[in-house]
Amino acid sequence: MKFDFRQLVWSFLGSLLFRLLPPERLPPHGFEKGASKSVVIVGAGSAGIAMLKTLLDLPLEIRVDWDIILYEQRRDIGGIWLPDPIPAPPPELPETPLYPLLHTNTPIPMMTYPNFPFPPGTPLFPLHEHIEQYHQDYVTRYGLWPYIKLNHTVISSSWEGTPQAGYWKIVVEDHNGDRIQRSFDHLVVANGHNHEPHIVVFSGQETWLENAKRGLQREILHSIWYRLPSRYVNRTVVVVGGGDSGIDIASQVSQYARKVSLIFVVVRWSIPDVFPWPPREVPKGPVEMKPEISHFTSDDIVFKDGSTAQDVNTVLLSTGYDLRVPFLEEGGELIVRPGSNETDEHRLTTNLRYLFPLHKHIFSLAASYPTNALAFIGLPVLVLSCPSDIAQSIYATSIIANSSLLVSRAELLSQLADSEEDLRRRGYDPYYIGHKMVNASTYDYQDSLIEALRSKGGLPQQNTSFVEPWRREGVDYLHRVRRGWKRLEALGQALEWLEGVESEEEWADLMRRVNAWQIDWEKEHRLVFPD
Numbered sequence: 001m002k003f004d005f006r007q008l009v010w011s012f013l014g015s016l017l018f019r020l021l022p023p024e025r026l027p028p029h030g031f032e033k034g035a036s037k038s039v040v041i042v043g044a045g046s047a048g049i050a051m052l053k054t055l056l057d058l059p060l061e062i063r064v065d066w067d068i069i070l071y072e073q074r075r076d077i078g079g080i081w082l083p084d085p086i087p088a089p090p091p092e093l094p095e096t097p098l099y100p101l102l103h104t105n106t107p108i109p110m111m112t113y114p115n116f117p118f119p120p121g122t123p124l125f126p127l128h129e130h131i132e133q134y135h136q137d138y139v140t141r142y143g144l145w146p147y148i149k150l151n152h153t154v155i156s157s158s159w160e161g162t163p164q165a166g167y168w169k170i171v172v173e174d175h176n177g178d179r180i181q182r183s184f185d186h187l188v189v190a191n192g193h194n195h196e197p198h199i200v201v202f203s204g205q206e207t208w209l210e211n212a213k214r215g216l217q218r219e220i221l222h223s224i225w226y227r228l229p230s231r232y233v234n235r236t237v238v239v240v241g242g243g244d245s246g247i248d249i250a251s252q253v254s255q256y257a258r259k260v261s262l263i264f265v266v267v268r269w270s271i272p273d274v275f276p277w278p279p280r281e282v283p284k285g286p287v288e289m290k291p292e293i294s295h296f297t298s299d300d301i302v303f304k305d306g307s308t309a310q311d312v313n314t315v316l317l318s319t320g321y322d323l324r325v326p327f328l329e330e331g332g333e334l335i336v337r338p339g340s341n342e343t344d345e346h347r348l349t350t351n352l353r354y355l356f357p358l359h360k361h362i363f364s365l366a367a368s369y370p371t372n373a374l375a376f377i378g379l380p381v382l383v384l385s386c387p388s389d390i391a392q393s394i395y396a397t398s399i400i401a402n403s404s405l406l407v408s409r410a411e412l413l414s415q416l417a418d419s420e421e422d423l424r425r426r427g428y429d430p431y432y433i434g435h436k437m438v439n440a441s442t443y444d445y446q447d448s449l450i451e452a453l454r455s456k457g458g459l460p461q462q463n464t465s466f467v468e469p470w471r472r473e474g475v476d477y478l479h480r481v482r483r484g485w486k487r488l489e490a491l492g493q494a495l496e497w498l499e500g501v502e503s504e505e506e507w508a509d510l511m512r513r514v515n516a517w518q519i520d521w522e523k524e525h526r527l528v529f530p531d
Helices: 005-020 046-057 128-143 206-212 244-256 326-330 386-399 409-425 442-455 469-475 478-490 494-498 506-525
Strands: 038-041 067-071 155-162 166-173 179-184 185-188 219-222 236-241 263-264 289-290 293-296 300-301 309-311 313-316 334-336 348-350 374-376
Touching: 005 386, 038 046, 046 326, 046 386, 155 244, 155 289, 155 326, 166 326, 179 300, 185 494, 206 219, 206 293, 244 289, 326 334, 374 478, 386 442, 442 469, 478 494, 478 506, 494 506
Parallel strands: 038 067, 038 185, 185 374, 219 313, 236 263, 236 313, 263 289, 334 348
Antiparallel strands: 155 166, 166 179, 293 300, 300 309
């Protein structure tokens, strides 16, 4: 039997800290006291950690008889921020798409859990190691370690019971490869959505792959396997995808493609406010912007404008991920219907972009189990994860503790239909955009969750919103702050600007100061950017 001494030590220290430090608890408004419940969370990334913390914030008299456990399949917490530096080659999937040179593209004050800022001295746009450590610090600070089971993989989950009552039968494989069966009242899925790469297939690509000449090596690879740009020295690379990762990867690889051209290909989306064309951020280096790929020939890649790319070695697909939940599929609780917009009456469905039907992107409305039995934390896209995860977790925890906060399933389905119709009226197909927070609506969404609880007595009324004003303010100058911070680092002044910055308000003020400084410089040099 493998003995995890590290986890034992962390569990003891975490338990001690949890007793010594007063937790920030949800007030006991509207909760069912004395009820025994069991809750299982799957995934120890940002979302799972947020849910665990929020459950433990419940007053002890509410959760005294609750059984709460979090299963994480990897060696440590952190989710996507926990490295997998040497992934196995395809078709085996890496544990994370994280690559070693990844910096955040958002200033860290915007990324934090509420009331838990990054340590003093952290760069405003740090390498990924700082984000991994931040999650470690959060788990330790709030005594979450005793509830986390590392190296435990959930294999399947199925509901045993009726639409009114029952339990989740969970099969878990532990670090020894032994399988354990447990039952829980509530299942919270928080395992992220960057696992199953979405592979785009182009006409003629197999012929192109097979027709390599003069020793030219050719490959088509999803960016989940991308790690270091030095692998692409003297290669011609086509990057497919205009999101943040595609732009970043194109920028990195271009620094090594000195003797050949690097072509950056943008997949056009039908939601211009989500993926604008041309993009607000452009890759650095010798990168040629091209439209979508039309097809491959035996020798070339042909674009929709008729132009071609020749002597290409590598096509990197930065084309996103399919929305899958393998253990729910294994248990027969999730139907996979690519491209579908038809809801099964009894089971949850994924069309690979959208999970439906869900109440507020959180609770499954499938007819087989109670409406608070299956929750998802972390599905929204185009959000800053930590604050969004906390808002969702507060909503989910409140309703797990008191199911009467939800109206009937029929009414919830009607509300969902109204919400989807509202998106259609605004020009969006809800089954295509999935869980994207369009029109920068993430903060409105978070506030709406908390206000819904307050209006029903699930939380006390307050005069303040959940989302702090400085977070909303920061959205207006994210790109300018990034440009300013790069200048400060280039000038060697970044550490000086970080001096004395500790509290949330001081971090917010740092962003304001960098923004004002950059505005003055850009005006002086008559520079205009598409912010």
